[in-house]
Amino acid sequence: MDPAHKRRHNHPARHLRVCGKVRKASTMIIQTIHMKSVTAEGQGTLSVFEASRDVPFDIKRIYYIHGAPQGTQRGGHAHKALRQVLWCPYGSILIRLDDGHEKSEVLLDDPAKGLIVEHNIWREMIWQQENSVLCVAADSYYEAADYIRDYDEFLKTVQAKG
Numbered sequence: 001m002d003p004a005h006k007r008r009h010n011h012p013a014r015h016l017r018v019c020g021k022v023r024k025a026s027t028m029i030i031q032t033i034h035m036k037s038v039t040a041e042g043q044g045t046l047s048v049f050e051a052s053r054d055v056p057f058d059i060k061r062i063y064y065i066h067g068a069p070q071g072t073q074r075g076g077h078a079h080k081a082l083r084q085v086l087w088c089p090y091g092s093i094l095i096r097l098d099d100g101h102e103k104s105e106v107l108l109d110d111p112a113k114g115l116i117v118e119h120n121i122w123r124e125m126i127w128q129q130e131n132s133v134l135c136v137a138a139d140s141y142y143e144a145a146d147y148i149r150d151y152d153e154f155l156k157t158v159q160a161k162g
């Protein structure tokens with residue numbers, strides 16, 4: 001079995017319950033979820049995902065970024081161990097991903113779309129629309145030491161892993 005196939009085969013996406021989607025950009029695996037959404041006629045839509053069922057980990061922390069003008073760029077770091085799911089309940093935010101070998105982009109412009117970001121992925125978030133809200137659910141409590149904020153250090157870390 002070639003290594004890329006093995007990685008895809010072993011990927012937690014196969015455990016996802018709700019319309020999980022795995023896009024493979026060459027060797028980089030992009031895992032998105034489509035949240036269950038229930039529309040009440042004339043009363044909007046409720047979207048939901050559940051820890052360890054719809055995302056492949058338990059959730060210990062939720063944070064969100066709001067009040068950012070269009071063109072705002074945030075992120076510019078990777079995590080050594082942290083796993084997260086990102087979603088945009090309002091607006092449109094471009095997520096740039098880089099695994100040290102390859103780069104890819106995902107547009108979060110649908111409140112029911114979630115993006116799983118695994119550890120050792122460099123990410124940048126660019127606000128396409130003023131006041132877009134970025135929500136993040138993470139599998140660990142905040143720990144400054146888990147961040148890699150230097151791109152060269154990130155490249156060394158991931159390239160050492162092969």
Ligand code: TYD
Nearest residue numbers: 061063065073074075076077125141142143
């Ligand atoms: P950071 O993760 O660098 O956000 P971004 O990449 O979007 O710019 O966090 C911004 C600041 O907030 C930084 O000083 C750390 C702090 N912070 C916490 O105190 N707790 C948290 O859970 C998070 C995510 C950030």
